[in-house]
Amino acid sequence: MEFLILIIAGVVVYYLYVTLQEYLKNPMQKNSRESEEIFDYSSKEDPYKNLEFQEGQEIQRFSHTELGVMLEIIKRIPQKEKNAEVIEKIVKNFIEQYVAIYPDMQKDSTKANEFFLEQPTDKSLVDVASEFLSFSYAEYKKRLRFVEFLLMLLYLDGVLSEDKKEFLLDVASVLELDNEDFNKIYDAYEQQFEKLEAESDTEENNISLEEAIKAQINIFDSKNISKDLLEDALRIRKSLK
Structure with a gap:
């Protein structure tokens, strides 16, 4: 056994x-x-690239890119129709600056301009801003610069009305901007634009809108991180007075 x-x-x-x-x-x-x-998967992978889009839906696909989301936010600026032509020119330059830094988006530049002219989607502003937060979560400076760019557009007519303020605050809140950083930009714009509107028109203000727009710094270029966008905003406003 x-x-x-x-x-x-x-x-x-x-x-x-x-x-x-x-x-x-x-x-x-x-x-x-x-x-x-x-x-x-890669952390850099486009989270929307696997979505299925039918032929002819390139614009819909573009709406799910970082640039598309930023343009969707800009579309919702209050009283945009007052300065529609000016904003369209500024946004065209904005798109050119973006694709200069992100050349992979060059093929979408035409779609970007077409997309901006379309009506806003049914999404809420909070939802759209949240999408941009997801795209730029590790890029705080980009979010801060974008909000400053919005502030420049909001001041095109020299007045920051209550609905414009509410719009700006809603976006800044969703993008998780530090209060001190936001207030520093907001106060500087308020002070300088009030001063500008109180000034009489002078010959030195005679600069064309096209020249003012082209002189605007590229907010997506890291080399411009310390450069002041406020000066560009004032120059553009002067060209419209």
Whole structure:
């Protein structure tokens, strides 16, 4: 009986030994494949690239890009129709500056201009701003600069009405801007634009809108991080007085 038990034990040990050898040759074959299928993505990957769009829906696809989301926010500026032509020119330059820094978007520049002329989607401003936050979550300076760009557009007629203030505050809040950073920009614009509107028109203010727009710094270029967009905003406003 003891001899039989020893034989059975030997067989079991041999089987375990053979199984172990096979495992050591390729220990993670199955699990590695499962992991690859589940986690095969990059943090830089466009989260919308796998969405299915039918032929002719390029504009819809574009609306799910960072540039598309920013343009969707700009579309919602209060009283935009008052300065529609001016804003359209500024936004065209804005698009050119963006694709200059992100050349992969160059092919979408035409779609971007077409998209901006379309009516806003049914999404709420909060939802759209939240999308931009997702795109730029690790780029605080970009979000801060974009809000300053919005402030420039809001001051095109020299007045920041209550509905414009509410719009700006809603966007800034969703984008998680620091109160001190936001207030610093807001106060500077308020002070300088009040001063500008109180001034009489002078010859030195005679600069064309096109020249003023082209002189605007590229807010997406890291080399311009310390340059003041306020001066550009004042120059554009002067060209309209």
